[in-house]
Amino acid sequence: DKFGKLKFILPAMVVWTISGVSGFFLNDIYAILTSRAIFGMATAFIMTGASALLGDYYSRGGFNRRENALSLQGFFCAVGGAVFISIAGFVSSYSWRYPFLVYGLGILITLMAIIYLFEPRKFKFYNHTKIEAKTNYWQFFPIYFIGFFIMVVYYISPTQLPYYIEEHLGLDPKYIGISMSVSALCYGFFSLSYRYIIKFLSIKTIYVLTLFIVSCSF
Known part of the structure; x- marks a missing residue:
């Protein structure tokens, strides 16, 4: 917030793309693990910054407006994840290296972010004369x-x-992507439905029910 979110998001997107694609070229397992660690840190910057930026974009118009925007964000993140996981699962049947090339789409996404994203104006909703606790x-x-x-x-x-899918079920690797995308699609569906669920259930109840469902699935 102090320095601006885009100053961190855009470089993180570049690092995300490079570290993601690098797995295609690396041969050493430790180098791959290092690249994935860097990839994870870049992802943390992007996810946190994007959510905060979205909150700033929809800071006016009431809490429901921001809540709906974050709900849509969760939906599109999940759908995008499901699509790309499915693609990665399909291309992995040809080579384990090919899924890393999917991260090359980060180049296009970064260019779109540079063109369309902007740093919002700062709105102060508190009294400057008061000392914040x-x-x-x-x-x-x-x-x-x-x-x-x-x-x-x-x-x-x-x-x-x-x-489990390859060794115990003996299925083609493409089914790995399909099975993992199902989870992402469910995540997207419930993210989109959150605005309706919250009208009938409290946040605490939602947490309890979802954790119960997760435990049952395991």
Whole structure:
């Protein structure tokens, strides 16, 4: 917020593209792991910055407007993930290197971001004469922990599913992408439905139900 979000998002997108595609050219497992670590850090910058930027774009017009925008963001992220995972699963049947080339689309996305994204004006909704109280972040620790736990559980499946499909079921690698895209599509569907679900269920109830469903799926 202090320096501007695009100053971090755009370089992160460049790093994301380069580190993603680099797996196609690398032969050493440690080099690939290093590139994936860099890729993960770039992803963190992009996801956090994009969500914050979207919140700024829709900061006026009421909470529901921003909520709907974030819901649509979740939907399109999931659908995009499902499409590209399916493509990666299909091309992996020819070579394990080909899925890395999918990240080359980051070049086009980065160019579009440079053209269309802008740094929003800063709107101050508080009194400058008041001294802001120091935020106690420890009170949010349970929320952070739940978010961390959900992401860990969510990404355990993609690490084990390919081995199960190939070694135990004996299926073609393209089914790996299809099976993983189903999860992404469900994620997108419920992201789009959140605006309607929140009218009937509290946030706490939604968390409890979704965690229960996740545990049942495992």
